[in-house]
Amino acid sequence: MERMIYQTLQDQYAALNLPTSLMGPDEDFTIFDLKDLNRTFPFQSPVSRLNFFVFVFVKDATGHYLVDDQHYPIGPGTVYFTNPGHWRSFNWLSINSVCLVTMSESFLKENVHNRIFEEFPFLLSETFPGKMIGHALFAEFEELYEQVKKAHLSSSAYRRRIIGNLFVVILLKIKEIFWKDYDPHAEGxxxxxxxxxxxxxxxxxxxxxxxxxxxxxxxxxxxxxxxxxxxxxxxxxxxxxxxxxxxxxxxxxxxxxxxxxxxxxxxxxxxxxxxxxxxxxxxxxxxxxxxxxxxxxxxxxxxxx
Incomplete structure (x- = not known):
């Protein structure tokens, strides 16, 4: 399969036929629901490399995703992220509700805090297999990312800081729920x-x-x-x-x-x-x-x- 390298989020959105009218070429944060892809299923996204952090919250969808040469299943309640530099691809069998959040390292350091990798060292991990969580726990993530989406669409002069503070809570939840049994020696x-x-x-x-x-x-x-x-x-x-x-x-x-x-x-x-x-x-x-x-x-x- 052909591999694509996207330099900007705008390039990637355009390749997926997602709307780019509200995005500048230097956009460093996006959030959207993958149901807006408006694709017939099954749908295979191009194998692509993007130098951004990507967080995915799967409320209701099925399929699998590829990170470099490793495949992972996707099902309702899946939460995962990838960090910059990986080859990524999705193979979706169905999508009813999937929130995808993408951001640069600069966005994290400027709007979360400038020592983010000290508090959240798992962001530097080589791989993070997606994990499925129960409905109640997922609902907590959903409440937070919906607030992030609302802030992103607002005209507030403080919207980036608001997003940053909300994302601190998301990262703390990931750290609390997923990282108790983290073994860096099992990464690859x-x-x-x-x-x-x-x-x-x-x-x-x-x-x-x-x-x-x-x-x-x-x-x-x-x-x-x-x-x-x-x-x-x-x-x-x-x-x-x-x-x-x-x-x-x-x-x-x-x-x-x-x-x-x-x-x-x-x-x-x-x-x-x-x-x-x-x-x-x-x-x-x-x-x-x-x-x-x-x-x-x-x-x-x-x-x-």
Missing amino acids: DRHSVIVRDFNILVEQHYKDLASGKLKRGFQARDFAAQLQLHPNYLNSVIKSKTGRPLSTWIAEKTIAEARSLLMNTSLSVKEISCRIGCGRSAHFGAFFKRHTGLSPAKFRAGNNS
């Missing part, structure tokens, strides 16, 4: 373990930078040395498993951290530049604008108005 093969360990290392590294514990941002060779791997081998594993080279991972993590600090602290641009290991503020400013289209000052002003 050697490459999967490398990806998981790399994710954890990157998160700790940027935490240390932001706290001032480190003064220099790691390059690819530094991460490889920490994992006791050759840089070329680490890059090949990361790229084969996620579709993105190490340099892209590092750039995106740096930008996500910078955006979070610009939004959630009063640190100066110069201080933030030092905190994320970019050195001179002029270099940081050019780097930030190249990746976001805005200077750090304009980004901060636009998000604090």
Whole structure:
């Protein structure tokens, strides 16, 4: 089957024939009911890779989904998520009610909290097989995601923060219900373990930078040395498993951290530049604008108005 790589949520929506009129090219959060696909069944979605977190709440549907080379069943009461970089596909036999929520790492860090992976480390797991829960428990999730949907459609100036706070509750429920018996050693093969360990290392590294514990941002060779791997081998594993080279991972993590600090602290641009290991503020400013289209000052002003 042909494999597709979508750079934006808008691209993916268009490929699925979902409405895109309310979406911008830089949209980093969506929520919709899959019954709006208006497809005949059975329906097989393209195998695609999207660098976003995807949360799926199946109230009433049947089928299965593919994550990389692993297949999982879908039935009423199924809850699961995937994190960025995986190949994904759905095979739906029926859909009556399925809520799908998609968001970027930056959205999570800016609107939930900037240390989200410390409180919810399972978000960095390589795989998370969907689990079926009882009607009463699922109803609690349904109440929350319906509130998220309502907030997303509102015109409130605080809608992203409202969504972020509601999603904290959803993540806490996932952590409480599903993660008691989590075994990271059961996640997969050697490459999967490398990806998981790399994710954890990157998160700790940027935490240390932001706290001032480190003064220099790691390059690819530094991460490889920490994992006791050759840089070329680490890059090949990361790229084969996620579709993105190490340099892209590092750039995106740096930008996500910078955006979070610009939004959630009063640190100066110069201080933030030092905190994320970019050195001179002029270099940081050019780097930030190249990746976001805005200077750090304009980004901060636009998000604090």
